[in-house]
Amino acid sequence: AAGVIQSPRHLIKEKRETATLKCYPIPRHDTVYWYQQGPGQDPQFLISFYEKMQSDKGSIPDRFSAQQFSDYHSELNMSSLELGDSALYFCASSLGYLANGELFFGEGSRLTVL
């Protein structure tokens, strides 16, 4: 069965550069969520979109922005990268907003900021 696809899987950037992460949800899923996971940390919620509209916002820095497109894929744009932005970024999707917490996660994009 198709899963959540994230790209790129690994990304290395310099400080102050920009990065874009992409997420392709499971077909027919209408909601995407972005999480940030630092080393040894639990996933921290950043932002979510339901039916192409922002549905909730968590601890997403102002330097970051995201959107969900007409085909339901989502992109997380990160600017003015800082060393502390180095983390695993997960996208998850669900059919319906929150779907009783049953989210399907992608394999993550590992961002390293040098």
Add this chain to the structure above:
Amino acid sequence: GQQLNQSPQSMFIQEGEDVSMNCTSSSIFNTWLWYKQDPGEGPVLLIALYKAGELTSNGRLTAQFGITRKDSFLNISASIPSDVGIYFCAGLYQGAQKLVFGQGTRLTINP
């Protein structure tokens, strides 16, 4: 924000042993979930619980939704090497619009 207190933070056990971990909160939850994360992978849902007192099994895994709705536990019986990973509790509390995660329990198994 709301916090889930998950314990223990790590466990080192022998293959074949049973495992128990739990999650507590000061808030009332409507849904409790348990996810497992393998190294370099995203979390995968193991068990979802929707009613206070509910006890649900998935193979060797058993989880319960606490009667007070403020806690949940996960048991793994007869552990095997592929059980290694990080187990996260997660929940939706009353009035919540986001899924919150516990800090995770890292399970290591000695063969």
